[in-house]
Amino acid sequence: xxxxxxPHAGLCRYDGRRTVVTGAASGIGAELxxxxxxxxxxxxxxxxxxxxxxxxxFHPIDLADPPSIDRAVKAIFPGRVxxxxxxxxxxxxxxxxxxxVAINFLGLRHLTEALLPSMPAGSAIANVSSLAAAAYLENxxxxxxxxxxxxxxxxxxxxxxxxxxxxxxxxxxSKEAIILYGMVNAGRLALHGIRINCTAPGVTETPILDQLxxxxxxxxxxDIPKPLGRVASPAEQAAPxxxxxxxxxxxxxxxxxxxxxxxxxxxxxxxxxxGPRAWPA
Numbered sequence: 406x407x408x409x410x411x412p413h414a415g416l417c418r419y420d421g422r423r424t425v426v427t428g429a430a431s432g433i434g435a436e437l438x439x440x441x442x443x444x445x446x447x448x449x450x451x452x453x454x455x456x457x458x459x460x461x462x463f464h465p466i467d468l469a470d471p472p473s474i475d476r477a478v479k480a481i482f483p484g485r486v487x488x489x490x491x492x493x494x495x496x497x498x499x500x501x502x503x504x505x506v507a508i509n510f511l512g513l514r515h516l517t518e519a520l521l522p523s524m525p526a527g528s529a530i531a532n533v534s535s536l537a538a539a540a541y542l543e544n545x546x547x548x549x550x551x552x553x554x555x556x557x558x559x560x561x562x563x564x565x566x567x568x569x570x571x572x573x574x575x576x577x578x579s580k581e582a583i584i585l586y587g588m589v590n591a592g593r594l595a596l597h598g599i600r601i602n603c604t605a606p607g608v609t610e611t612p613i614l615d616q617l618x619x620x621x622x623x624x625x626x627x628d629i630p631k632p633l634g635r636v637a638s639p640a641e642q643a644a645p646x647x648x649x650x651x652x653x654x655x656x657x658x659x660x661x662x663x664x665x666x667x668x669x670x671x672x673x674x675x676x677x678x679x680g681p682r683a684w685p686a
């Protein structure tokens with residue numbers, strides 16, 4: 406058992422570390438900023454609007470606009486980035502599949518690659534995918550086409566050439582690409598001492614839910630299985646991100662952490678015809 410006085414108690418501290426958080430003004434990003442601040446981090450917030458508090462620096466960014474991303478990167482330099490948290494995202498509820506892919510994946514990738522020169526050995530990247538990407542391995546042949554593009558412009562050109570891949574709104578595709586991006590680059594980044602992981606949240610009470618309610622109705626959200634009987638809070642999604650970019654996860658890289666309240670586990674168990682029996686209810 407560890408206690409507050411042992412070295413293990415500091416494994417999730419961020420003292421002296423410069424962190425960058427996208428989507429810092431609301432939802433999971435805002436909660437993450439608060440948790441990092443409490444853990445001693447120097448927090449650089451990126452968003453379209455300025456966060457209400459707890460950031461040490463703020464730089465505006467539009468992840469759908471490469472020049473905007475480049476301006477934010479220039480403002481972050483000089484100085485190192487010890488932890489990058491790519492949290493910003495939109496749902497298919499906005500009704501623009503290409504914009505969904507641009508913000509959720511292509512802009513994320515552009516920002517990440519631009520910041521890598523400022524990330525020393527021992528730094529880490531945590532991205533936010535989604536439970537909607539649960540079938541990422543089944544769809545890898547399609548998603549790899551987007552993944553293999555080299556820029557935001559090329560990615561959008563690929564989307565226009567493959568409208569069937571975005572037929573369901575682009576959200577699933579963008580979130581599957583995030584998972585594969587981490588896995589494909591884990592080895593390359595490991596050569597530089599950098600880790601990369603992602604979380605995949607289940608239904609969480611954030612502004613994205615309002616987009617989904619407006620577009621698909623409350624029934625759409627109610628029909629998503631929630632084994633714990635409720636949706637997640639932003640704080641419950643921020644804490645795993647804090648863990649993944651902390652020294653406590655120092656040997657974890659290339660992984661996806663399903664923060665879904667047991668959704669995938671229950672679905673998997675249902676496919677086991679003669680598998681282990683669950684505990685009695």
